[in-house]
Amino acid sequence: MEDKILLEHGxxxxxxxxxxxxxxxxxxxxxxxxxxxAALIYDGKLAFxxxxxxxxxxxxxxxxxxxxxxxxxxxxLVVRGAKPKWMSVSFVISEGYPMDKLQAITDSMAKTAxxxxxxxxxxxxxxxxxxxxxxxxxxxxxxxxxxxATSIKTIECGDVIIISGSLGDHSATILALREGxxxxxxxxxxxxxxxxxxxSIIMQDIRMFIRDITRGGLTSILYEISIATGFGSEISxxxxxxxxxxxxxxxxxxxxxxxxxxEGKVIICVKPQLADIVLDELHRSxxxxxxxxxxxxxxxxxxVLLHKKNKEVIILTEHTNIPRIC
Amino acid sequence: MEDKILLEHGxxxxxxxxxxxxxxxxxxxxxxxxxxxAALIYDGKLAFxxxxxxxxxxxxxxxxxxxxxxxxxxxxLVVRGAKPKWMSVSFVISEGYPMDKLQAITDSMAKTAxxxxxxxxxxxxxxxxxxxxxxxxxxxxxxxxxxxATSIKTIECGDVIIISGSLGDHSATILALREGxxxxxxxxxxxxxxxxxxxSIIMQDIRMFIRDITRGGLTSILYEISIATGFGSEISxxxxxxxxxxxxxxxxxxxxxxxxxxEGKVIICVKPQLADIVLDELHRSxxxxxxxxxxxxxxxxxxVLLHKKNKEVIILTEHTNIPRIC
Numbered sequence: 001m002e003d004k005i006l007l008e009h010g011x012x013x014x015x016x017x018x019x020x021x022x023x024x025x026x027x028x029x030x031x032x033x034x035x036x037x038a039a040l041i042y043d044g045k046l047a048f049x050x051x052x053x054x055x056x057x058x059x060x061x062x063x064x065x066x067x068x069x070x071x072x073x074x075x076x077l078v079v080r081g082a083k084p085k086w087m088s089v090s091f092v093i094s095e096g097y098p099m100d101k102l103q104a105i106t107d108s109m110a111k112t113a114x115x116x117x118x119x120x121x122x123x124x125x126x127x128x129x130x131x132x133x134x135x136x137x138x139x140x141x142x143x144x145x146x147x148x149a150t151s152i153k154t155i156e157c158g159d160v161i162i163i164s165g166s167l168g169d170h171s172a173t174i175l176a177l178r179e180g181x182x183x184x185x186x187x188x189x190x191x192x193x194x195x196x197x198x199x200s201i202i203m204q205d206i207r208m209f210i211r212d213i214t215r216g217g218l219t220s221i222l223y224e225i226s227i228a229t230g231f232g233s234e235i236s237x238x239x240x241x242x243x244x245x246x247x248x249x250x251x252x253x254x255x256x257x258x259x260x261x262x263e264g265k266v267i268i269c270v271k272p273q274l275a276d277i278v279l280d281e282l283h284r285s286x287x288x289x290x291x292x293x294x295x296x297x298x299x300x301x302x303x304v305l306l307h308k309k310n311k312e313v314i315i316l317t318e319h320t321n322i323p324r325i326c
Numbered sequence: 327m328e329d330k331i332l333l334e335h336g337x338x339x340x341x342x343x344x345x346x347x348x349x350x351x352x353x354x355x356x357x358x359x360x361x362x363x364a365a366l367i368y369d370g371k372l373a374f375x376x377x378x379x380x381x382x383x384x385x386x387x388x389x390x391x392x393x394x395x396x397x398x399x400x401x402x403l404v405v406r407g408a409k410p411k412w413m414s415v416s417f418v419i420s421e422g423y424p425m426d427k428l429q430a431i432t433d434s435m436a437k438t439a440x441x442x443x444x445x446x447x448x449x450x451x452x453x454x455x456x457x458x459x460x461x462x463x464x465x466x467x468x469x470x471x472x473x474x475a476t477s478i479k480t481i482e483c484g485d486v487i488i489i490s491g492s493l494g495d496h497s498a499t500i501l502a503l504r505e506g507x508x509x510x511x512x513x514x515x516x517x518x519x520x521x522x523x524x525x526s527i528i529m530q531d532i533r534m535f536i537r538d539i540t541r542g543g544l545t546s547i548l549y550e551i552s553i554a555t556g557f558g559s560e561i562s563x564x565x566x567x568x569x570x571x572x573x574x575x576x577x578x579x580x581x582x583x584x585x586x587x588x589e590g591k592v593i594i595c596v597k598p599q600l601a602d603i604v605l606d607e608l609h610r611s612x613x614x615x616x617x618x619x620x621x622x623x624x625x626x627x628x629x630v631l632l633h634k635k636n637k638e639v640i641i642l643t644e645h646t647n648i649p650r651i652c
Contacts, residue, residue, distance in 0.1 A: 005423040010453030020451060023428060024415075027436035028446040039447035041412045041469065042372070050414035050467055051450045054458075086367045088376035088467050089350075097331040102349060110353035120354040121365035124377045125346060126650070127336030132380075133459045141376055141414050141467030143367065324452070 012215025012261070013318035014223070035152050035228050037076040037211065038142075044149060047082035049073055050141040058101070058136060060173050062189030063263075065138055066105035070112040071263055072214070073140040074193045079210040079266060081202050082144030083195060087113060090124040090139040097136060105136065116193040118142070147202050152228045154207050159269040159297040161235060164197065164282050165190070165290040167218060167265065168246035168257035175323060176249055187245035190264030190287075197285035198266070201278055208278075209269040215324065217259040219316045221267055222304040225297070232303035235295030258306070259319030269297060338541025338587070339644035340549070361478050361554050363402040363537065364468075370475065373408035375399055376467040384427070384462060386499050388515030389589075391464055392431035396438040397589055398540070399466040400519045405536040405592060407528050408470030409521060413439060416450040416465040423462060431462065442519040444468070473528050478554045480533050485595040485623040487561060490523065490608050491516070491616040493544060493591065494572035494583035501649060502575055513571035516590030516613075523611040524592070527604055534604075535595040541650065543585035545642050547593055548630040551623070558629035561621030584632070585645030595623060 001022055008015040038049035051072045058065040074084040089109065093102065113120050169190040176183050198210065211221050222233045242257050250257055264287060270278055275293055282288030298305075304316045327348055334341040364375035377398045384391040400410040415435065419428065439446050495516040502509050524536065537547050548559045568583050576583055590613060596604055601619055608614030624631075630642045 001425060003425050005419050005421060005425065005428065005453055007421050007453050007455065009419075010451060016451065020449070023432045024446075024449055024451075027432055028415075028439070028449075039412070039414075041445075041447060046368070048412060048414060048469065049448050050416045050465065052416040052418055052452050052463075052465060054418065054452060054454055086365070086374060088365075088374060089354075090376045090378040090465050090467075092378050092380065092463060093331050093335075095331060095333050099327060099329050099331065102331065106349045106353050113354070119367075120350075121367060122375050123346070123350055123354075125336060125342065125350075126378050126380060127331055127333050128380055129333065132461075135458075137378075137418060137463070139376065139378060139416050139465035139467075141416075141465075143374065143469065324454075 010324055013220045016216070036080060038080040038082065040146065040149060045146055047077045047080040047144045047146055049076035050139065051076065052137060052139040054135065054137045055174065057177050060177055060189055062173060063191040064105055064108050065136060066108040067112045068191050068263060069138040069140045070109050070118065071191050071193050073142040074116055074118060074195065075212040077142050077144035078195045078198055079150065079212050081148045081150040082146045084116065084118050084142050084144040086143045087118050087120045088122045088141045089120055092126045092128060092137040094134045095127055095130045102136070112193065116195060148205060150208050150210050152209050152225060155209050155225055155229045155231065155269050155297055156271065157231055157297055157299045158272065160272050160275045160293050161233060161295040161297065162268040162275065162278055162291060162293050163213070163218070163240065164266045164268070164288045166241040166243045166246065167213065167262060168250070168260040169243060170263040171260035172246040172249040175253065181249065181252055183245045183248050185243065185245035185248055187243055190262055192264035192287055194264060194266060194287065197282065197287045201281045206270060206274055211267050213262045213265045213267055215261050217261060217319065218267065219258045219304065220318050222316065223318055226302045226304065230301050232298040232300035232305070233295060234298055234305040234307065236307040237309050239292050239294045241290040241292055256319055258316065336650055339546045362406060364406040364408065366472065366475060371472055373403045373406045373470045373472055375402035376465065377402060378463060378465040380461065380463045381500065383503050386503055386515055388499060389517040390431055390434050391462060392435040393438045394517050394589060395464040395466045396435050396444065397517050397519050399468040400442055400444060400521065401538040403468050403470035404521045404524055405476065405538050407474045407476040408472045410442065410444050410468050410470040412469045413444050413446045414448045414467045415446055418452045418454060418463040420460045421453055421456045428462070438519065442521060474531060476534050476536050478535050478551060481535050481551055481555045481557065481595050481623055482597065483557055483623055483625045484598065486598050486601045486619050487559060487621040487623065488594045488601065488604055488617060488619050489539070489544070489566065490592045490614045492567040492569045492572065493539065493588060494568060494576070494586040496589040497586035498572040498575040501579065507575065507578055509571045509574050511569065511571035511574055513569055516588055518590035518613055520590060520592060520613065523608065523613045527607045532596060532600055537593050539588045539591045539593055541587050543587060543645065544593065545584045545630065546644050548642065549644055552628045552630065556627050558624045558626035558631070559621060560624055560631040560633065562633040563635050565618050565620045567616040567618055582645055584642065
């Protein structure tokens with residue numbers, strides 16, 4: 001292991017997994033901490049998850065750090081098969097932080113939580129000197145009631161891989177703003193609470209895996225599946241929805257949307273016979289209208305393959321050089 | 327309200343309460359967020375709390391930021407009358423942070439949690455560029471099973487005020503280290519999980535209020551009691567346990583131990599007839615061996631009085647100039 005923390009340890013990809021395994025899982029002695037986005041507690045009745053948010057810029061098209069912090073933790077519960085119910089919020093704010101920005105952030109958190117039926121019930125506020133940090137960090141932790149627990153461990157060979165919509169919208173929005181890049185096509189963050197879109201799917205008593213496609217992007221999740229199950233996967237570029245603005249930004253910055261973070265998209269793995277039911281339910285929601293089958297789970301361990309539009313087949317590698325945006 | 331965040335907003339005293347009321351409680355619409363250290367959820371069966379920790383220095387006599395982060399959140403659950411059961415941990419670490427320090431911190435968290443019967447079940451890790459922040463921040467959120475819910479609202483006029491031990495140990499330890507002050511007397515942080523000390527008291531089915539005496543110190547809690555209940559309080563200086571090293575540091579730095587934070591001390595309010603039972607239970611524990619009755623609740627709203635050793639009686643004011651140490 002390295003003797004210092006590297007930015008790459010926060011990429012959401014391989015180095016993050018190694019750090020978590022070495023420093024946390026083996027000590028805290030709970031495998032749930034690495035394989036799933038939320039832990040099951042209280043005899044499996046509840047899901048529990050946590051996430052900290054520091055982003056630059058804090059305000060963006062489609063949201064702000066406040067909305068993001070509610071959506072991010074809520075979605076970690078939702079993809080575990082839970083209805084998010086209670087949330088804590090902890091602020092670390094730098095001295096001199098403008099009160100009107102803080103107001104706008106808390107307004108946004110309150111509205112997002114209320115709209116999603118989530119009660120923000122407890123909190124903490126720390127103020128630190130400007131010399132130590134400038135800006136705001138928000139931690140949210142959430143508890144949800146399990147409706148039908150999903151798990152990465154239940155994935156089987158032959159399962160189809162569905163994604164709920166276009167990839168890279170949140171990353172592209174943040175990166176274009178941060179780098180001052182003008183895009184000809186418009187894009188906004190997909191930041192949203194996904195419970196309404198997924199409720200009817202979770203309520204069906206079927207074996208499935210759901211994961212929100214955040215830090216590390218789609219490629220990292222496909223590798224996580226491989227590590228957790230021993231299977232591989234194949235996906236087809238031509239079936240993956242992606243917006244023109246995201247492609248444009250990827251061309252300019254040399255990035256790959258398969259490794260970029262989203263804040264309102266999920267991957268779902270189910271057996272082929274149920275794919276149409278899941279797709280139909282996703283298509284009913286505005287958030288899932290572009291949902292598509294993009295590939296399937298194979299029996300080739302640790303091989304994550306992409307069929308490109310030019311018929312070439314490549315082995316995907318995890319991207320660790322994409323700037324963190326959540 | 328000010329147009330910018332001030333350091334004072336993080337003092338744990340009046341300005342913190344104002345900020346929380348203005349920005350959070352009124353929006354998130356849940357009074358629990360301000361009056362109690364933990365919220366009751368799931369039909370009152372569970373307590374839920376959160377806390378973020380950034381301290382300098384991160385390692386001190388009696389603990390480190392890791393131990394502190396487990397104790398702090400655990401104690402917020404305990405004082406609400408719950409047995410802490412599950413915890414999340416979220417790290418924000420600066421690029422370049424030494425891995426051996428991170429190892430020592432997570433070792434300490436794992437041991438503290440394990441010793442207290444708490445399972446760390448879920449987590450998050452973010453790495454940020456050194457230019458933005460240098461060091462480590464830890465958020466812990468915890469869930470406990472309610473044994474007998476305590477509440478500030480149940481305090482009655484005439485209740486005795488008990489504290490579980492000497493005040494200011496944690497603050498004095500941190501401040502002496504931070505300022506490079508040599509103390510003739512030794513002191514170490516009182517950082518500890520308080521469930522073992524309080525279990526037998528919580529299990530008794532009696533009306534009581536318990537609060538850990540952290541940021542803002544004893545004085546702030548006495549004002550919180552006044553705001554929440556409409557009562558006042560009187561305490562006697564001669565009955566308040568305080569260590570020679572803490573007095574020494576207070577003399578050097580011009581601080582008041584009544585406003586200083588602790589990480590292993592509580593205040594308990596119960597009716598006079600039960601005071602001896604509570605004291606006896608506290609005295610059984612090494613952590614509570616110096617527990618003492620220091621005063622009582624009065625019917626004079628918003629008057630927090632201190633009977634000094636020289637027979638003078640003064641009205642205590644909240645301290646907002648004491649450096650934050652947790």
